[in-house]
Amino acid sequence: MNRKAFSVSILFSIFIFLYSFLNCQEIWEQSYNFDEYFQLQTGYEVSVHELEPRCLQITSDGGYAVLMELALDVQTVLYHGVCLLKVNQFGEIEWIKLLSYDPSMSFYNTALADINFGRGFVINSNNEYVIPLACDINGPIHRSFLINLASNGDYNWVKIIRDPTWPGKLDFLSSIKQTSDGDYFAVGKFKIDESPDCMEVVKFNTLGDTLWTKPYDYMIAYDLELDPDDNPIITAITYDTPFCIKLDSEGNIIWQSQLGEIATHNAKITISEQNANDRFYIGYIKILYDIFIKEITSNGDVYDSYQFNLSESYEYRYPISLVFNDSNIFFTGRTEGDYDINCIDYEGNFSWQFEKKWYGKGVDVLKKTADSNFAVISVTGDDNLVLTKFDGEGNYTSIHDYIIGTNQIQLSNFPNPFNPETTISFELQENFENPILEIFNIKGNLIKQFSLTNNQTSVVWDSTNHTHKQVSSSIYYYRIKSNEVVSKPKKMLLLK
Numbered sequence: 001m002n003r004k005a006f007s008v009s010i011l012f013s014i015f016i017f018l019y020s021f022l023n024c025q026e027i028w029e030q031s032y033n034f035d036e037y038f039q040l041q042t043g044y045e046v047s048v049h050e051l052e053p054r055c056l057q058i059t060s061d062g063g064y065a066v067l068m069e070l071a072l073d074v075q076t077v078l079y080h081g082v083c084l085l086k087v088n089q090f091g092e093i094e095w096i097k098l099l100s101y102d103p104s105m106s107f108y109n110t111a112l113a114d115i116n117f118g119r120g121f122v123i124n125s126n127n128e129y130v131i132p133l134a135c136d137i138n139g140p141i142h143r144s145f146l147i148n149l150a151s152n153g154d155y156n157w158v159k160i161i162r163d164p165t166w167p168g169k170l171d172f173l174s175s176i177k178q179t180s181d182g183d184y185f186a187v188g189k190f191k192i193d194e195s196p197d198c199m200e201v202v203k204f205n206t207l208g209d210t211l212w213t214k215p216y217d218y219m220i221a222y223d224l225e226l227d228p229d230d231n232p233i234i235t236a237i238t239y240d241t242p243f244c245i246k247l248d249s250e251g252n253i254i255w256q257s258q259l260g261e262i263a264t265h266n267a268k269i270t271i272s273e274q275n276a277n278d279r280f281y282i283g284y285i286k287i288l289y290d291i292f293i294k295e296i297t298s299n300g301d302v303y304d305s306y307q308f309n310l311s312e313s314y315e316y317r318y319p320i321s322l323v324f325n326d327s328n329i330f331f332t333g334r335t336e337g338d339y340d341i342n343c344i345d346y347e348g349n350f351s352w353q354f355e356k357k358w359y360g361k362g363v364d365v366l367k368k369t370a371d372s373n374f375a376v377i378s379v380t381g382d383d384n385l386v387l388t389k390f391d392g393e394g395n396y397t398s399i400h401d402y403i404i405g406t407n408q409i410q411l412s413n414f415p416n417p418f419n420p421e422t423t424i425s426f427e428l429q430e431n432f433e434n435p436i437l438e439i440f441n442i443k444g445n446l447i448k449q450f451s452l453t454n455n456q457t458s459v460v461w462d463s464t465n466h467t468h469k470q471v472s473s474s475i476y477y478y479r480i481k482s483n484e485v486v487s488k489p490k491k492m493l494l495l496k
Contacts, residue, residue: 028489029388030091031380034083037096038072047073051383055120056365056375060127062089064387066365066377067121067131072098082118082133086153091387092488095153099133101145103155117172119188124178127151130208132161132173132186144173146208159208173202175224177232182206185232187221199236201251214251218243222269225280227298235269235282242269242284244296257300259284259292270322279303283322283329291331293324293346308348321366323374328392330374332366341366341376341390352393409480409487413461417493420463420470424478428454432482440477440489447471452480463494472496 038046050071057065066085071078086094099115121131129149148156161173173188183205190200199218203211218236225233227246231254234245242259259282272281282294295304308329321332328343328351343351365377369389378386413424428435435452437459447465461478465471473496479489 028091029386030087032085032093032385032387034070034096034383034385037093038098044074045076048383049073049078051379051385053365053377053379053385054118056367056377057121057123058367058369058375059086059123063087063094064089064091064375065121065123065129066385066387067118068385069118070383080115082115082131084121084129084131084149084153085385087387091389097149097153099131099147101133101135101143101147101158103158119172119174120176120186122176122178122184125182128156129153130176130178130184132176132188132202134172146204148208157208159204159210161202161204161210162213173200174222177224177226179226179230181230183211184208185224185226187224187232187234187236189220190215199234201232201234201247203249203251212251216245216253218245223271225271225273227274233271233280235271235284237269242282244271244280244282244294244300246300255300257296257302259294259302260305270324272324274298275326281324283324285322291322291329293329306346306348308344323366323368325368330366332376341374343392409485411478411480411487411490413478413490413492417495419494419496421460422492423458423460425458426480427457428452428480428482430454432485435480435482437478437480440479441471442475442477447476 034048034051035046038044038048048070050069052069053066054069055067059065064087066087068083068085070081070083072081082099084097084099086096088094099118101115115133115135117134118131121129124130128151129147131147131149132144133147134144144161146159146161148158150156173186175188176184176186178184183203186202186204188200188202189197191197197219199216199221200213201216201221202213205211216236218238221234221236223235227233230249232247234247236243236245244257244259246254246256248254269282269284271283274280278298280296282296284292291308291310293306294302297303323330328345330341330343332341340353342353345351367375369375373389373391375387375389378388380386410427411424412426413422415422424437426437432454435454437450437452438446439448439461441447448461449466450459452459463470471494473494475491475493477489477491480487
């Protein structure tokens with residue numbers, strides 16, 4: 001190879017590396033405290049309690065939307081509410097909406113509405129959010145309704161699902177999917193007086209009008225997928241026996257398949273999208289430590305079955321949430337109050353476990369992302385929401401953003417990419433106490449920090465870590481934190 005061709009090859013390699021750097025969706029972790037957000041938006045003294053994330057969806061722009069139930073302490077009075085959070089592909093807040101059956105309501109009156117249940121939602125073909133909700137109004141009157149939000153969080157419409165004067169009540173709809181012609185199927189739990197709970201299926205048209213609603217002789221419905229003909233396939237349970245049911249477009253049962261083993265009553269029975277072999281994976285948890293995966297054909301037959309007992313092999317990890325693909329099973333687990341994420345193959349071989357331990361309420365929602373990575377939602381003991389994006393090997397970047405949307409610190413670095421030095425510039429407010437500049441590697445490990453003064457405006461980083469050794473070419477992150485705030489992390493590229 002001559003010198004000119006070699007130079008062109010090197011320049012092309014650098015271009016590809018830079019393009020990947022500028023366009024990558026890196027693995028990261030963000031933490032959100034909603035007290036400050038609601039206080040800034042409303043002017044009320046608001047604190048969030050009993051935060052329960054219920055559903056995580058991947059948006060068309062590569063971001064994430066999280067549906068949460070929560071309790072709001074508004075001026076020392078406690079109310080219940082449901083909130084939808086939208087963040088971008090890096091976990092940065094775009095908007096938050098406290099949901100109501102009346103879009104004209106103020107924040108305070110929305111809190112007063114005391115909305116109890118929001119368990120699932122779908123992002124439709126127009127990138128709108130369609131969310132079924134339920135609440136008790138004035139005591140025994142129960143109202144269930146369907147909300148449509150635009151991609152920016154504004155209300156499009158609100159429709160009543162069931163007339164509140166009808167007998168019984170629809171407690172919640174746990175899963176909702178859109179058909180190819182724009183209609184919706186949803187499943188949930190229905191109850192009449194003192195009779196046992198039963199599964200309810202509801203079909204809506206494109207505008208959210210209820211086409212029909214039917215109860216079935218199953219106690220609880222958990223998950224819903226649509227086959228290529230838009231027929232709903234539902235997982236449910238009756239007296240600890242798990243089932244899979246296929247319906248036609250009018251709600252008639254095409255087939256039902258008893259999955260066999262007893263399942264844990266309060267654990268979700270998860271169903272995958274149809275795979276290349278026209279089969280579905282269904283996963284559920286038997287009492288405490290057993291995971292069952294069933295591969296179901298389009299006719300409802302069990303094509304293959306996998307069982308894993310975790311009590312001996314995995315240090316008593318009680319599984320909570322399951323996600324699976326053709327190669328591996330990913331599950332959140334709990335041991336003695338700590339929470340983690342694990343990966344095993346279909347032979348039961350343990351591939352990896354997150355070294356990080358979660359805290360507080362643990363890991364609630366696990367989801368595959370658009371770029372073949374994974375995202376997980378957890379909640380801290382003081383009701384902060386944590387969203388973590390990690391890859392298929394369990395790696396993530398632990399850079400926390402505890403204060404939502406803070407723009408109090410402006411950060412940049414030049415040059416970027418750089419070798420071997422870059423100047424990190426910033427503006428600090430005078431009231432910041434003990435400001436520190438932190439630098440992390442791509443795995444989230446802190447490799448260098450600088451103590452700052454309030455009149456300082458820049459730091460030169462010479463590509464060394466805290467032991468004064470040169471670090472390798474890679475992506476690095478930097479941020480400033482003080483006693484009051486933590487800035488949003490920025491990234492830079494060391495290219496040697």
